[in-house]
Amino acid sequence: MSDRDYERIFEEALxxxxxxxxxxxxxxxxMASLSAMSLLAACGDDxxxxxxxxxxxxxxxGKVGGTLAFxxxxxxxxxxxxxxxxxxxxxFKKEYGAKVKYxxxxxxxxxxxxxxxxxxxxxxxxxxxxxxxxxxxxxRMERLGYxxxxxxxxxxxxxxxxxxxxxxxxxxxxxxxxxxxQSGQVxxxxxxxxxxxxxxxxxxxxxxxxKGKVTFLSELRDTVGSVLLADGKNPEDADLNTAxxxxxxxxxxxxxxxxxxxTGNEFTRQLLKGDSFAALGWSGDSxxxxxxxxxxxxxxxxxxxxxxxxxxxIPVGAPNAVTAQKMIDFVYQPEIQAQITAYVxxxxxxxxxxxxxxxxxxxxxxxTLIFPxxxxxxxxxxxxxxxxxxxxxxxxxxxxx
Amino acid sequence: MEAATPSMxxxxxxxxxxVARLGRRxxxxxxxxxxxxxxxYLLVPIVVIIAFSFNDTESRYNFVWxxxxxxxxxxxxxxxxxxxxxxxxxxxxxxxxxxxxxLGTMMxxxxxxxxxxxxxPVNFFIFLPLASPEVVLGAxxxxxxxxxxxxxxxxxxLIAHIMFNVSFVVVTVRSRLIGFDRNLEEAxxxxxxxxxxxxxxxxxxxxxxxxxxxxxxxxxxxxxxFVITFFNNGSYSTFxxxxxxxxxxxxxxxxxxxxxxxxxxxxxxxxATVLQQRRAERMAEMRPDDL
Amino acid sequence: xxxxRARKGLLPWALLAPGLVFLGVFFLVPLYYMAExxxxxxxxxxxYRLTWAFDxxxxxxxxxxxxxxxxxxxxxxxxxxALLIAYPLAYAIAFQGGRWRNALLLAVIAPFFxxxxxxxxxxxxxxxDASPTVDFMRTVGLIADDGRLLQTSGSxxxxxxxxxxxxxxxxxxxxxxxxxxxxxEAGYDLYASRREVFRRVTLPLSMPGVVAGxxxxxxxxxxxxxxxxxxxxxxxxxxxxxxQSRYLVVTDYPTAAALSFILMLIILxxxxxxxxxxxxxxxxxxxxx
Numbered sequence: 001m002s003d004r005d006y007e008r009i010f011e012e013a014l015x016x017x018x019x020x021x022x023x024x025x026x027x028x029x030x031m032a033s034l035s036a037m038s039l040l041a042a043c044g045d046d047x048x049x050x051x052x053x054x055x056x057x058x059x060x061x062g063k064v065g066g067t068l069a070f071x072x073x074x075x076x077x078x079x080x081x082x083x084x085x086x087x088x089x090x091x092f093k094k095e096y097g098a099k100v101k102y103x104x105x106x107x108x109x110x111x112x113x114x115x116x117x118x119x120x121x122x123x124x125x126x127x128x129x130x131x132x133x134x135x136x137x138x139x140r141m142e143r144l145g146y147x148x149x150x151x152x153x154x155x156x157x158x159x160x161x162x163x164x165x166x167x168x169x170x171x172x173x174x175x176x177x178x179x180x181x182q183s184g185q186v187x188x189x190x191x192x193x194x195x196x197x198x199x200x201x202x203x204x205x206x207x208x209x210x211k212g213k214v215t216f217l218s219e220l221r222d223t224v225g226s227v228l229l230a231d232g233k234n235p236e237d238a239d240l241n242t243a244x245x246x247x248x249x250x251x252x253x254x255x256x257x258x259x260x261x262x263t264g265n266e267f268t269r270q271l272l273k274g275d276s277f278a279a280l281g282w283s284g285d286s287x288x289x290x291x292x293x294x295x296x297x298x299x300x301x302x303x304x305x306x307x308x309x310x311x312x313x314i315p316v317g318a319p320n321a322v323t324a325q326k327m328i329d330f331v332y333q334p335e336i337q338a339q340i341t342a343y344v345x346x347x348x349x350x351x352x353x354x355x356x357x358x359x360x361x362x363x364x365x366x367x368t369l370i371f372p373x374x375x376x377x378x379x380x381x382x383x384x385x386x387x388x389x390x391x392x393x394x395x396x397x398x399x400x401x
Numbered sequence: 402m403e404a405a406t407p408s409m410x411x412x413x414x415x416x417x418x419x420v421a422r423l424g425r426r427x428x429x430x431x432x433x434x435x436x437x438x439x440x441x442y443l444l445v446p447i448v449v450i451i452a453f454s455f456n457d458t459e460s461r462y463n464f465v466w467x468x469x470x471x472x473x474x475x476x477x478x479x480x481x482x483x484x485x486x487x488x489x490x491x492x493x494x495x496x497x498x499x500x501x502x503x504l505g506t507m508m509x510x511x512x513x514x515x516x517x518x519x520x521x522p523v524n525f526f527i528f529l530p531l532a533s534p535e536v537v538l539g540a541x542x543x544x545x546x547x548x549x550x551x552x553x554x555x556x557x558x559l560i561a562h563i564m565f566n567v568s569f570v571v572v573t574v575r576s577r578l579i580g581f582d583r584n585l586e587e588a589x590x591x592x593x594x595x596x597x598x599x600x601x602x603x604x605x606x607x608x609x610x611x612x613x614x615x616x617x618x619x620x621x622x623x624x625x626x627f628v629i630t631f632f633n634n635g636s637y638s639t640f641x642x643x644x645x646x647x648x649x650x651x652x653x654x655x656x657x658x659x660x661x662x663x664x665x666x667x668x669x670x671x672x673a674t675v676l677q678q679r680r681a682e683r684m685a686e687m688r689p690d691d692l
Numbered sequence: 693x694x695x696x697r698a699r700k701g702l703l704p705w706a707l708l709a710p711g712l713v714f715l716g717v718f719f720l721v722p723l724y725y726m727a728e729x730x731x732x733x734x735x736x737x738x739x740y741r742l743t744w745a746f747d748x749x750x751x752x753x754x755x756x757x758x759x760x761x762x763x764x765x766x767x768x769x770x771x772x773x774a775l776l777i778a779y780p781l782a783y784a785i786a787f788q789g790g791r792w793r794n795a796l797l798l799a800v801i802a803p804f805f806x807x808x809x810x811x812x813x814x815x816x817x818x819x820x821d822a823s824p825t826v827d828f829m830r831t832v833g834l835i836a837d838d839g840r841l842l843q844t845s846g847s848x849x850x851x852x853x854x855x856x857x858x859x860x861x862x863x864x865x866x867x868x869x870x871x872x873x874x875x876x877e878a879g880y881d882l883y884a885s886r887r888e889v890f891r892r893v894t895l896p897l898s899m900p901g902v903v904a905g906x907x908x909x910x911x912x913x914x915x916x917x918x919x920x921x922x923x924x925x926x927x928x929x930x931x932x933x934x935x936q937s938r939y940l941v942v943t944d945y946p947t948a949a950a951l952s953f954i955l956m957l958i959i960l961x962x963x964x965x966x967x968x969x970x971x972x973x974x975x976x977x978x979x980x981x
Contacts, residue, residue, distance in 0.1 A: 071636070074650045084481060104482060105636045107646050114940035115635055117736065118547050126552065126635060144737065212840070254926045260843055261925060265649045269462045275821050275842065385737045393942050397755070400926030401937035425886060429788070436784035439777050440799065443857065446814040447803045453817070464817045504711035511707035523708065525967060530719050532907075532963045534915020536932045537952045540939055541722035544949060548725045564718040567711055625807055627918065632939070644809045652813065660810045667805035668798070675794045 059151050059314065062322040067099045068092075069320070070327065071131040073310070074104040074265075076182065078343035088339055092330050098323045108264055109137045109219070110392075116315075120146035125315035129324040135309050136221060138178040139171035139382060147313045149176050154325045157332040161350045165374055166309050171382055178311035179328050180349035182284070182340075185372055186222045186306040189286045190278035191271060193295040201301045202230035205278055206249075211258050213277040215270055216250065218262040220395045221380040223250065225306040226280055235306065235380045240387040244394060251398035262399040271296060282308075283369040287345035298369060300376070307377040309349070345370055447664070454657035463652045473654040477662065480655040486643035487659060493555075493639060494623035497562035502616040504563075505570025506608075509615075512571070513578040530568045538565060539632030546633065553635030561633050562623045569622060570615040577611025610678055617674060621667050723956070730949035740945065748950040756934050756951065763930040766845070767913035770852040771860070774909050775902065777853070778860040782901075783894075786868040797865060804858050812851055812922045819847055819923075843925045851919035856912055860905040867901025868894070907966055911959050931955055 070089075079086050089100040106112045112133060119126045121144070133141070141147045152159055158179055166180045190199050195210070205214045217223045225235040227246040253259050260276055261267075267279040268289055286298035314324045331337055334352035341348040342361055347370060357365040364370055383391065453463055457470035478484035508527065512520065530538065542561050546553060589603045590596075627641040634642060640663075644656055730748055734740035753760070785796045803811070818825055819841040829835045841847055871894060879889040917932030931951060938948035 074647065079481075084479065103636065105638070105646070107649055108941075110941040110943075114943060115553065117943070118550075119552050119635070122550060122552075124552060126554070128636075212843075257925070257927065259926070263649075268650075269464075272462060273464060273820055273822060275840075385735065389735060389942070389944075393944060396937050396942050398926075400929035401759075401933045401941075428886070432780055432784050433788065436781045439781040440796075442777070443800060443803050443854075446811050446818060446854070447806060449814045449817060450806055450810055464820065504714060507707040508711040511704035515704035517704045523712070526712075526715070528963070529960075530715065532911055532959060533956060534912060534932065534959065536915045536917065536935050537726075537956045538719075540935060540948060540952050541726040542718065543939065544725040544729050544945070545718070545722035547945075548729070560718055564715065567715060571711075621805060625805075627808055641807050641809055644807060644813075648809070648813060656810065660806045663807065664802070664805045668802050671798055671801070671805075675798060679794065 059148050059154075059321045059325060064096050064323045064326045065098050066320050066323060067101055068323045068327055069101045069103070069127050069129045069318075070324075071103050071105050071128050072181075073106045073132060076104075076132070076310075076344055076346075077102070078340050088331065088336055091336065092327060095330070096323070096326055098320075098326075100327070106132065109134050113137060113140070117146075120144075120315055120317075123317045125317040125319070127319065128315055129318040129320045130312050130327060131315060132181045132310050132312050134219075135169060135171070135178070135311055136380070136382070138311050138313055140385075140388075141313060141315075142172065142177045143385070145316070147177050147315055148318065148321060150179070150314070150325060150328075152176070154322070155179075155329040155332070157329045161332045161334065161352065163349045163351055166349050169309075169379075178313050179332075180309045180311045181331075182344060182346035183307055183309040183349060184346045185283040185300055185369065185377070186217070186226055186280065186308065187283060187286075187298050187300045188278060189267070189271060189281040189289065189296060189298050191274070191293070191295055192297050194274065194277040198297070199278060199299060201303055202226045202280065203303075205280060206253055206258060208258070210277055211256075212260050213275075214259055215261045215263050215267045215276045215279040216259055217267070217280050217282075218264055218399060219308075220392055222282075222306050222308060223262070223280060224391075224395065225378065225380045226301065229301065229304040229306070229378060232303065235378050238381045240383065240391060243383075243391050247391070247394050247398050250395075254399060282346075283372070284344060284346035287367065287369055300372070304376045304378050307347075307374065307379065341370060347372060450657050451661050451664075454654050454661050456654050456657075458654060463654050463657070473658045477655055477658040480653050482638065482643060482647075483640075483655055483659065486638040486640045489555075489638060490624050490640040493558055493562055494620050497559055497566055497623050498616050498620045500563045501566035501570050501619045502612060505567045505615060505619075506574050506612050508567070509571045509574035509578055510608075513575055514583075527568050527571050530565055531572070535565075535628035539629035542629070543632045553633055554637045557633045557635070558630055558637055558639070561629050562626065565626070565629060566619040566622060570619050573615035573618050574608070574611045577614065578608060610674065610681060614674055617667075617670055624663060624667075723953075726949045726952055729945050730953050732946050734946075736943055745946065748946045749954065752947050752950040752954065755947075756931065759929055759931045759934050760954075762928070763914045763932070766849050766852060766930060767910050769849050770856065770913045771906050771910045773849070773853045774857050774860040775906060778857060778864055778905065779902075782861055782864040782868050786865055786871075793869075800861055801858050804855075808855060809918065811855065812918055815847070815851055815854070816842065816922060819850075842923060843928075845924070845928055848919050848924040848928045848930075851923045852913050852916055855916075855919065856909045859908040859912070863904035863908060864898065864901040867898050867904070871897045903966065903969075907962065911962075914959070915955060 077086055078088055086100075086102065089102060093099055112131070116126060116128075116131075120141070138147075158175075162175065162180070166183060167175060169175075172178050188199050188202060188205065192198065194213075199205075204210075205216070221235075224243055224246045225238075227249060228235045228238055228242065231246065231249075233242060233246075250259070254262075261270065263270065263279070265282075265285065267276070267281045268285050270276040271279055271281075271289060272292055281298075283298060283300075286296065289296045290298075312328050314321050318324060331340065332350050334350055334356050337348050337350040338353045338356040338360065341353055342357065342364055345364075345367075354365055354371050453466075454473060455469050455471065456463055456466055457468035457472070458465070473479075478487065511517075512524065512527075539561070542557070542564070543553075546557050551557060585607065586599050586603055589599045594602065625641060626639075627645065630639055630642060631645070638646075640659065647653075647656070728742065729740070731742060731744050731746065732740040733743045733745045733748075781800065785793055785800070789796050817823065820826065821840050821842060826835070826841050829841070830839070835841065875893055875897070876889055879893045884892070914930075915932045917930055917936055920928050920930045920933050935948050935951050935955075938944045938951065
């Protein structure tokens with residue numbers, strides 16, 4: 001008989017004999033640990049949710065300098081491809097002596113929120129001085145008390161040069177807790193060599209001819225808003241029920257196999273590969289796509305298009321809030337903003353950029369993606385937190401999760 | 402087992418028909434062929450990864466072959482954030498491996514060499530993390546950190562990695578320990594060595610290969626972990642996380658280069674353990690049987 | 693002698709203690725918290741309160757039954773496919789490998805030293821609509837002219853199978869390699885055909901490996917979400933995707949926790965059954981008698 005046999009017999013014997021004793025002992029241990037843990041849990045109960053509801057504190061004066069921790073989306077600031085340096089950040093360092101630690105950690109609003117929410121709720125910014133998120137998330141951040149109020153007297157450039165179109169959103173009429181970084185359009189980006197013609201509307205994305213070759217955005221407001229417009233409804237006036245009709249339409253299309261994927265920035269890869277022929281996408285990305293493949297075209301849907309604005313905010317507990325304010329002000333100088341826009345290819349929130357680019361880089365100045373006609377632009381209504389949550393939940397289910 | 406019972410039929414002379422023999426040969430060949438195909442299937446994606454690390458790509462996504470270049474091999478970490486992510490991965494892997502190996506080896510020793518009550522439930526308990534889906538492990542750790550209020554970052558990632566590595570180390574070391582010859586320890590003690598001396602001079606060197614194998618496995622798993630880290634990292638990036646976030650906007654060949662580097666290093670390390678184990682076995686065979 | 697035995701009695705526990713404590717704190721306690729969160733109600737704005745909301749569970753199951761079922765179907769298919777691929781391979785290496793056994797085994801495991809994500813991305817390139825692979829299949833007629841390989845159930849299952857293959861190969865190989873060759877010889881001596889020897893000797897003796905490999909493959913497969921995310925559409929999402937989405941996108945922690953718990957319980961039941969059948973030693977890799 002091998003060692004293992006002995007082990008096995010021994011164990012079987014153990015099981016039979018001490019079952020009752022073991023059960024009692026385990027039950028006792030179980031009770032003790034449960035009560036211990038519930039004590040622990042009681043302490044931790046509040047941490048899960050419910051941020052502070054006090055007024056956002058205003059940033060008081062202080063010295064500019066030190067290190068600035070700036071969190072942003074990828075490819076959202078100018079960079080010299082050869083030297084891997086970021087000219088804007090270097091210029092900031094030169095002028096104010098503050099080093100910028102730039103982290104491209106934001107890929108998706110919800111994902112970022114999920115990551116930082118709990119720290120922010122405790123007044124800890126995780127070391128961040130600046131983050132850039134889309135306006136609706138800016139609103140939520142403010143609602144939960146996660147961001148600080150600006151001292152506008154420290155931001156003369158921003159006050160003077162902000163584009164009127166983005167100066168007064170309904171959630172932050174005086175732009176006290178958010179300052180636009182870049183804006184963009186949501187439109188239909190397609191491969192004219194594969195679609196056999198020009199597309200003009202979001203409804204083209206529902207054309208059975210393109211079954212399985214179409215992608216939408218996983219960003220709720222961009223997708224639902226665009227579909228509402230395509231149905232002739234106004235996203236600004238949308239309430240939960242109206243929005244749900246759009247969600248149902250999207251869900252049906254997904255189930256039927258019409259929609260190949262719901263993407264963040266990956267729609268660019270699918271288009272380049274030819275896996276998709278048409279996508280709901282963002283204007284800035286299409287500029288780069290056209291460089292890769294000139295047959296790719298962007299069209300702002302005729303029925304109206306969604307715009308989005310990503311804004312800078314200073315989270316609570318930011319170690320260097322004063323310098324963060326200076327950075328915001330810094331990029332609101334037209335010359336600096338022109339540098340960023342020329343690389344990023346989104347819509348600048350600063351007046352006077354077009355004039356500068358007309359001299360320096362006329363091609364970009366002519367580009368209607370970067371300097372669009374905003375007469376047909378739309379925003380998504382700001383819903384109540386409960387409605388917003390329910391809509392997001394339904395939308396996520398519609399797109400599969 | 403070998404002894405034939407009286408009712409067994411008498412063995413007949415070897416006269417298997419030629420067809421059957423050919424059939425056997427064919428079966429052998431088919432098996433080898435199938436295995437070869439399977440091996441090919443396993444290796445194709447790797448070949449693609451390595452090949453595309455030499456791609457002189459013009460697009461952001463590196464999926465069309467544009468020409469051969471060594472540029473990315475000359476400067477693999479030239480891509481913003483890649484170097485830092487890799488550094489983080491290495492640090493976490495190193496520290497978590499050390500911790501998990503220590504904890505796991507101790508547990509493996511206890512489980513293999515001692516009979517004690519509660520061995521079965523302990524076995525079961527250690528096996529549980531291996532059986533849990535990574536999503537659950539990652540999410541539940543997140544629940545803990547959220548409820549207790551710990552900031553997500555380096556510490557939480559380290560804790561997570563140690564946690565899932567411990568069970569792997571236990572299983573690996575344990576399976577190597579099972580064949581361990583106690584007589585050697587007894588012999589040492591008979592010759593006058595104290596418990597501690599025996600452990601240091603006899604036990605430890607003998608279990609070293611197993612412990613090393615466990616450590617290596619833990620290291621490889623830590624470098625590669627995505628799901629559990631994803632739930633608990635805050636903004637602390639590691640290499641797999643970096644790939645994930647970047648993959649949405651671009652997939653530079655640098656990533657292929659680094660992946661190939663990891664592959665080659667791990668391959669070399671595993672090969673070394675295999676060779677070393679073979680050498681140890683050969684040496685063990687040479688030991689005289691009589692004591 | 694009593695003193696010695698008492699000391700010996702404590703030693704295993706002393707060795708076990710640090711590891712057990714660590715696992716207890718960072719594995720068990722989180723599960724407890726997750727269970728607690730799953731019974732709460734509320735939202736981020738209002739905060740969460742423990743209301744013993746068991747309907748979180750029933751709602752979770754009814755809302756996401758599709759993804760649950762799909763996860764088990766995909767996991768099961770992937771496990772079966774992995775078994776079909778791995779068994780002959782492990783058999784070939786164990787019985788025909790000879791001197792090259794360890795090297796071959798290494799070659800088999802080596803692909804999995806590259807990062808999981810990059811491997812999956814690599815499959816995207818290989819299975820792409822415009823790739824040579826798809827071209828070939830279209831010419832040969834395996835798929836329709838407008839068919840595709842990517843973003844289908846097939847590609848997701850193939851991805852899962854591929855990524856968890858080592859978990860099937862290693863236990864299979866271990867148990868096949870342990871088979872005493874003399875037993876096979878005995879079978880031949882007793883004039884059994886090759887097929888009979890395989891069916892009555894090899895197969896049963898490799899069963900522990902088959903069971904171990906299957907379980908070790910099935911479990912992570914069911915909870916996977918990467919393959920569905922990269923290689924599938926919204927019609928291929930698995931329960932892992934749902935959990936991730938509920939936690940990180942919708943921040944609906946109670947539902948996410950409930951889903952995680954249900955998944956965990958189902959798997960726990962499977963493992964318990966296996967432990968019953970095979971013995972807890974088998975869980976750790978030793979063979980059962």
